[in-house]
Amino acid sequence: DQQVKQNSPSLSVQEGRISILNCDYTNSMFDYFLWYKKYPAEGPTFLISISSIKDKNEDGRFTVFLNKSAKHLSLHIVPSQPGDSAVYFCAALISSGSARQLTFGSGTQLTVLP
Amino acid sequence: KAGVTQTPRYLIKTRGQQVTLSCSPISGHRSVSWYQQTPGQGLQFLFEYFSETQRNKGNFPGRFSGRQFSNSRSEMNVSTLELGDSALYLCASSPGQPGANVLTFGAGSRLTVL
Numbered sequence: 001d002q003q004v005k006q007n008s009p010s011l012s013v014q015e016g017r018i019s020i021l022n023c024d025y026t027n028s029m030f031d032y033f034l035w036y037k038k039y040p041a042e043g044p045t046f047l048i049s050i051s052s053i054k055d056k057n058e059d060g061r062f063t064v065f066l067n068k069s070a071k072h073l074s075l076h077i078v079p080s081q082p083g084d085s086a087v088y089f090c091a092a093l094i095s096s097g098s099a100r101q102l103t104f105g106s107g108t109q110l111t112v113l114p
Numbered sequence: 115k116a117g118v119t120q121t122p123r124y125l126i127k128t129r130g131q132q133v134t135l136s137c138s139p140i141s142g143h144r145s146v147s148w149y150q151q152t153p154g155q156g157l158q159f160l161f162e163y164f165s166e167t168q169r170n171k172g173n174f175p176g177r178f179s180g181r182q183f184s185n186s187r188s189e190m191n192v193s194t195l196e197l198g199d200s201a202l203y204l205c206a207s208s209p210g211q212p213g214a215n216v217l218t219f220g221a222g223s224r225l226t227v228l
Contacts, residue, residue, distance in 0.1 A: 034216065042221050043221045044204070098164075099169045100145050100170075102157075102206075
């Protein structure tokens, strides 16, 4: 049972345009969400996060939106750059627990075309 | 500030052997988690250690085990290796306290089982 789903395995966008990556979750206990970027042969790198008490968080070119009623979050990258080409994972956490266990989606390969 | 260091980066083993992977967390971080990344299953949680105690465990067989030392360094061991254990094993560290929700990942140890 996949509790965090990224239904698009890949996405291609033109440089300068907006990239929108989507993520759905089923466990209503999740209350903290993170996006990680991963290049080949490297570990995931933290990008941006959002708590369930918010519906938007922005950091430079990256914005994460959370729709709790739909159990859906999205990552917007504006403008997209070729260096953004990587696999993007969304992850969810039950922050009230003592354990730090992330549940990951399967990832979306973003390709930004010059 | 040094990041999360994993050794070895690459290793090849044969079926039936065992392997030990090492992880040095960011200085001051007391929580170390391990994840397995495979093409088919994505990133799967193995276990988390905090102050030398296993705090949480994922759904993996008993062949997968780990420990944490007093300096927060952690090792994971896989015994009686199977072909399906071929994967990228990622270690992540965090302060471990409630509210510290961002995990920082190492570059991973790529295990190939022949």
